[in-house]
Amino acid sequence: MKGTYSGFWGGYGRGRGWGGKGSSSNLPPNDPVLERVPAGRKVRVKYILGGWNANSRLASMGIVQGAEIEVLKNDLNYPWTPIIVKVNSVEIALGRGIASRVVVEYIE
Amino acid sequence: MDNSKRSKESKSNYRVNILEGCTVKVVLLGPPNTGKSTLFNVLTGGKVLVANWPGVTVDVEIGRIKTPGETVCIADLPGTYSLYPTTLEEKIAEAFILDNKPDWIAVLIDATTPEKSLNLLLQAVEAFGSRVIGILTKKAVMHGLGIHIDIEGLKRELGVKIIETSALEGIGLDELKEAISVKPPEKKLSAHLRISYGPLDAYIGTLEEDPNLMAFSEKYSLSQRYTAISLLMNDPVVLDRVTADELKSRVQELKTEASKAFSSGLNQIIFEKRYQFVDQLASKHIVRTRESVIMDKIDRLLTHPVFGPINSLLLIFTVFLAVFSVNTGFPLNVILDYVGYHSAAALVEEYSLTSILGEFFDYLATSVYNYIGGQPGDLLGNGIIGGVGAVLSFVPLILMVYFFLGILEDTGVISRIASSLHPFLEPFGLTGRSVFPLFISLGCNVPGVYATRASSIEERVKSLWAVPFIPCQARLVVMLAFADAFFHDPITKTLAVLGLYTAGVIAALLTSVVASIFFREKLGVERRTPLVLELPYLHKPSWKVVYWITRDNTLHFIKKAGTVIFIMSIITWGLVNYGPQGYTGSIRGSFGELIGEKLSFILHPMQIRGVDANILTLSLVVGLVAKEVVLSTIVQATGIGDPIKAVASLSITHAQAFGFLLIVTLYFPCIATLAAMYTETRKWSYILLFAVYSVVLALSAGYIGYLLNIII
Numbered sequence: 001m002k003g004t005y006s007g008f009w010g011g012y013g014r015g016r017g018w019g020g021k022g023s024s025s026n027l028p029p030n031d032p033v034l035e036r037v038p039a040g041r042k043v044r045v046k047y048i049l050g051g052w053n054a055n056s057r058l059a060s061m062g063i064v065q066g067a068e069i070e071v072l073k074n075d076l077n078y079p080w081t082p083i084i085v086k087v088n089s090v091e092i093a094l095g096r097g098i099a100s101r102v103v104v105e106y107i108e
Numbered sequence: 109m110d111n112s113k114r115s116k117e118s119k120s121n122y123r124v125n126i127l128e129g130c131t132v133k134v135v136l137l138g139p140p141n142t143g144k145s146t147l148f149n150v151l152t153g154g155k156v157l158v159a160n161w162p163g164v165t166v167d168v169e170i171g172r173i174k175t176p177g178e179t180v181c182i183a184d185l186p187g188t189y190s191l192y193p194t195t196l197e198e199k200i201a202e203a204f205i206l207d208n209k210p211d212w213i214a215v216l217i218d219a220t221t222p223e224k225s226l227n228l229l230l231q232a233v234e235a236f237g238s239r240v241i242g243i244l245t246k247k248a249v250m251h252g253l254g255i256h257i258d259i260e261g262l263k264r265e266l267g268v269k270i271i272e273t274s275a276l277e278g279i280g281l282d283e284l285k286e287a288i289s290v291k292p293p294e295k296k297l298s299a300h301l302r303i304s305y306g307p308l309d310a311y312i313g314t315l316e317e318d319p320n321l322m323a324f325s326e327k328y329s330l331s332q333r334y335t336a337i338s339l340l341m342n343d344p345v346v347l348d349r350v351t352a353d354e355l356k357s358r359v360q361e362l363k364t365e366a367s368k369a370f371s372s373g374l375n376q377i378i379f380e381k382r383y384q385f386v387d388q389l390a391s392k393h394i395v396r397t398r399e400s401v402i403m404d405k406i407d408r409l410l411t412h413p414v415f416g417p418i419n420s421l422l423l424i425f426t427v428f429l430a431v432f433s434v435n436t437g438f439p440l441n442v443i444l445d446y447v448g449y450h451s452a453a454a455l456v457e458e459y460s461l462t463s464i465l466g467e468f469f470d471y472l473a474t475s476v477y478n479y480i481g482g483q484p485g486d487l488l489g490n491g492i493i494g495g496v497g498a499v500l501s502f503v504p505l506i507l508m509v510y511f512f513l514g515i516l517e518d519t520g521v522i523s524r525i526a527s528s529l530h531p532f533l534e535p536f537g538l539t540g541r542s543v544f545p546l547f548i549s550l551g552c553n554v555p556g557v558y559a560t561r562a563s564s565i566e567e568r569v570k571s572l573w574a575v576p577f578i579p580c581q582a583r584l585v586v587m588l589a590f591a592d593a594f595f596h597d598p599i600t601k602t603l604a605v606l607g608l609y610t611a612g613v614i615a616a617l618l619t620s621v622v623a624s625i626f627f628r629e630k631l632g633v634e635r636r637t638p639l640v641l642e643l644p645y646l647h648k649p650s651w652k653v654v655y656w657i658t659r660d661n662t663l664h665f666i667k668k669a670g671t672v673i674f675i676m677s678i679i680t681w682g683l684v685n686y687g688p689q690g691y692t693g694s695i696r697g698s699f700g701e702l703i704g705e706k707l708s709f710i711l712h713p714m715q716i717r718g719v720d721a722n723i724l725t726l727s728l729v730v731g732l733v734a735k736e737v738v739l740s741t742i743v744q745a746t747g748i749g750d751p752i753k754a755v756a757s758l759s760i761t762h763a764q765a766f767g768f769l770l771i772v773t774l775y776f777p778c779i780a781t782l783a784a785m786y787t788e789t790r791k792w793s794y795i796l797l798f799a800v801y802s803v804v805l806a807l808s809a810g811y812i813g814y815l816l817n818i819i820i
Contacts, residue, residue, distance in 0.1 A: 047372070055375070056194035057640050062227065064379040065372065068387070078413035080531040082540075082639055088223035088390065093527035095534065095639030 034094070034102035035083065039074045043104035050101045062087040063102060120348075122203040124159040126170050127210075130181035134288050135205055136243075137232065138216030139224050140187030141520075141644040143245035143275060147216065148184040149656050150275040151285070159183070160790070166200050166565070175289045182288075183210070189224070191231040192338070193345055196565045202345045205236075206328045211291045213240050217270070219250035220645055222257055222394055226386045233266050233301050235334035239292050242270035243284060248277045249647070254397040261393045267301060276650055302333065305381045308374065311366050312336045320355035340366070341375050403646035407524065416528035423525065424547050427512045432551040435505045436462045438581045461504045469497030483691045491685075495677035498734070499670040502554055502780060507662045509548055509555035513562075514657035516544075520644040522562060530639050536617040537624045539563065539639045542571040546616065549578035553777050554669070557784040558661065567637045569627050570620040572785055573798060576777035577616035579609050582735035583773050589739055593756035594765040604766060608773050611809060615774050619805075664787075672783035680733045680779075695726065695744050703729050710807060714767045714814045720758045724768055734778045767814030775806035 037043055045067045048055050063069065063085075072091065073084035082093045127133050138144045152171025159168045166186050173180040185204055186197035193199035205213060213236050217225040222244075232240045244259065263270050271287055273280035305312060315321060315336035325335045328349065338346040339359045350356055366374055409419050433440035437457035444453035457463060477489035516522040522544065530540030541563040549556030556575045560568050579587075587605050595601040627633040684700035685692060692698045704726030711721045727741035739751045748754040760768070776782070776799050786795050 047376075054638065056192075057638065059379050060189040060194050060198070061640055061642065062189075062224070062383065062386075064383050065376050066380045067383055073411065075413040081413045081416075082527050082530050082641075084411065084527070084643065088221075088226070088386070089396070090221050090224045091643040091645075093523070093530075093639060093641040093643055095530065095539070097534075097636065098638035098640060 031103045032106070033100045034069065034071070034085070034104050035074075035096050035100035036076070037071045037074060037104060037106075038076065039071050042068060042070050042107050044068055044107050046103045046105050048102055050098075054098060054101055058098065058102065061092050062090070063092075068107065069102075069104065120203070122200065122207040124168070124170070124183075124204075124208055126157050126159060127181055127183070127208055129179065130172070131178045132180045132212070132289055132291055133183070133208065133210040134180060134212040134214055135183045135185050135208075135210045136214050136216060137185050137188065137201060137205075137228065138245075139189045139218070139228060141642065142187075142216040142218035142225060144184060144187065144216050145656065146650075146653055147243065147245060147273065147275045148182060150278075150281060152182055156184075166197055168200070168204060173285060173289070175285065178289050180285075180289050183208070188228065190228060191235060192341060192343055199345055202343075206330065206345065206349060209329045211239065212288050214243050214288065215240060217242055217244045219244050219246045219255060219257065219272075220253055222255070223386075223390045224642075226389055227382060229266065229268075230301075230303070230382060230386060230389070231334075233268055234303065234337070235330055237301075237331055238268065239329075240266075240268045241287060242266075242268055244270060244272045246274060247272045247279055248274035253645075256395045256397065258393040258395075262389070265301075265389065265393075276652055303381060303385050305337070305378055307370060308340070308366065308377055308381075311340065311362050315339065315359065315362055318355060318358055320352040320358070324350060324352070324355065337378060341378055406521070407646055410521065410524035410528055412528075416524075417532070420525040420528045420543075423521070424544060427516070428547060428551060431505065431508045431512060431548075432581070434461060435508065436460050436551070436581055438551065438584070462501050465497065465501050465504075469493060469500075473497070483693070486685060486691075486693060487681075491678050491681040494681065495674040498677045498780070499666065499673050502552075502669075502673075503662065503666065505552055506555050506558065506665045507658055509559065510658045510661045511654060513544070513559060514654035515649045517562070517657065518649045518653045520646045523641055523643045524646075526562075527639070527641055527643065534636060534639075536574075536620045537570055537634070537636045538574070538620055539567055539637050539641070541567060541641070542574070545571060545575050546578055549575050549580060552580050552582075553578065553781040554784045557781060557788060558665070560788070564637065566631075566633055568788075569631050569633045570623045570637070572788060573623040573801075574616040574620040576781050576785070576798075576802065577612050577619055577774060579612040579773050580735070580777075582778070583608075583612075585736050586738050586772050587769055589751050589755050590765050590769050592752045594760075594762050604769075607766075608769055611770055611813070612773050615805060615809065619801075622801075665784075668787040669780065669783040672786060673780050676779040676783065677733060680730065684730060695730075695741065700729055701726055711768070713811050714764050716760055716764050716768070720760055723758065724760075728771065728775065731772065732776055732779060734780065735772060738772055763814050763817035766817050767810040770813040771806045771810035773806070774809055775803050777802070 031046060032043075034043065045063060045065050047065055048058060048063075058064070067087060070086040071083065072086055075081050079096065082095050083099050084091060084093050086092070136144050136148055148169065148171060151173055156169040156171045159170055168186070169184045171182050171184070173182065183204065185201040188195075188198040188201045190198060191202050193202050213232050215225065215229045215232050217229065229240070229242060242262070244257070250257070259270050259272060269287060271280055271284045273284055275281065312333060316332045321335055321339070322332060324330075325332045328335075330346075335346065339350070339355075340363060363374065370377065410416050412419070429440065432438050433456065437460035441453040441457045444450075444456060473489040473493045475489075476493060477485040479485065480488060513522070516525070526540030526543065528540065529543040533540060533542055542560065544562065545556045545559035548559050553576045556578065557572060560571045560575060563571055584605075587608055591601045591604050595604050624633050624635050628635070683703070684695050684698045687697040687699055687702065689697060695701055701722075705722050707729065708721040708725040711717075711724055716724060723742060723745045726745060727738045730741040731738035739755070742758075743749065743751055743754045746754045746757055748757055782795055782799065785798065786792065789795070
């Protein structure tokens, strides 16, 4: 979970999750990821899996450890669609790949 | 390895000489969609100088305001969410500030989504203290959306001026001009705001007192605390500018020590603390009384899981239909023809803008040629006027594409379209942002190349290479002529054309994957660009903004790409009008013909030889200008006036014709597209590599297509 630095551009693809090369087998079993959170729920970011690039891309939109996220749209019946979340009252569309790297806890 | 990579880039300096003569230097800093360009245009009247750097695709526009006795220069920095760079735009924004030391760092706060600017504002205050000035934008619409901001409270807490404006309504502009035309009272960096970074404070404090760091902060007018934080965070822009090795090793030492002490990364701790602070600021000073319900319906129509993609495609198709029907008649002419209205189809084609412009320039060229005559008449008429015509024929097209793109961008619709259609492009490494450029390319690749601007730099490395493979209308003309000549029953004809389109689309998507592999190390391109996309709130288009987007981009095309297209047209004209014996006045005996003969071996694997191979290769060479010229070259070389008869007179088989068409579809888009790609990347090596790649791909596809046809 450490935000390891791997060059200005590098890093992201070598992480875990959709599109990455690694496996997600060492995911803690009970922690939900943002990608699976149903619409209408509010969550707090516990940590973010993946490299420096994924971390900073998300961070630049305000999705960091401790941030509050409201899931506005997540059609689990249509698992190819992006999910839509609200952070700092800005709506953000997130691809499922990157959303599955955000480990969260429910706050309400 | 990382260090070596960084040091290669490190010597880049973003100092701009245009700023030397200015009494006050101001930079506009803000996240995308905060009304930055609007404010910039209103303040400077749109008269701009562009600062750019070799090999860097992000420009910085610089404008001036004349006030009595002062010249205030304003630089419009690329959109950034943070000073800590994670994208090329952010890197340039930070480097620009460090290298040019502006007097004012104006941070834009969008009144419709104030929360998104707070992080940037906070970092700016930490870094530049009293040199920061906040500018609240779009104030006029704020209350309608039920948003209330306690400006006085924010000012007090951050210790900076904040000016409330609404650029389109002219609110607050005079106050803003007045405020920025005077330099900040003291250049000393106030320690007004000190965010606590908890356990890291001790490390930051130690580093702050390092004498080398103090000298560095002094040199770049950066606060010591922010310098220390940036160094601990490995901020590449700040790190690049550190020359003292002692400081570097000191930072490394502290970092190692700190990372041993904490379980989470240093950057993570800093990000988290900053956001906690931002959250507090937001909840203390921003109140929302009701959620906006405006445009909610449109939003739902575009983001519905099933109908969203359909509606998005319909919307893009409508834009496509409008742009290209007016400009070239396509695809309306094909549709009308198909349903039986042949005369209407002909009319649409005849009175399309491109056709009218084309006829006008033909008339002009012929008149000039007839009046002057001979070699100079040919040069002036067909070479120079023809070249100008080639550039101008693209102008209405570019203008209209930007007009519609401007509306889609300004309203926030394009982000919804991108999000809906994202799943279709995701497997090929692109995001939904590339849908619009790819679609527009079906009409013409040139505006397609420009439309990739909506994507991130990282994605554009892939999409810029993909776009030129989409078969444009010029290729369709060649396809249809060959199909008419060689495939007589309608079903095979349709299948042949569909096959070529499929090949083009496959080549485009495949190329995106190839580019991601090829540029992975060099440019840090990712296999799949993850979708992280802001959906700005939907609103009615502002015609002023649409006008600016259209005007700026069209002028950019005429100035930049226009020159390249013009020069290349003249060179090609020369190639087909001059030979070893001097002026020939036609293709016969010209350098072009010689090149065609010399290169005709490329068609030998398809068993096309002799005169046919020469003619077809020649048409490919001349077709570099524009694909429709492939036909007129065949007409000139065979001496048969009707293009379809001219094509039919070649003694080649169906399989050979199909293979040749594959080559026409895929090779070297055309000089206008390459010129557009060049102005977007400013790297000839990149363009050259692409040209070679496309030719290799086209020839291999041609041979394979030929073989497949023989087997079937």
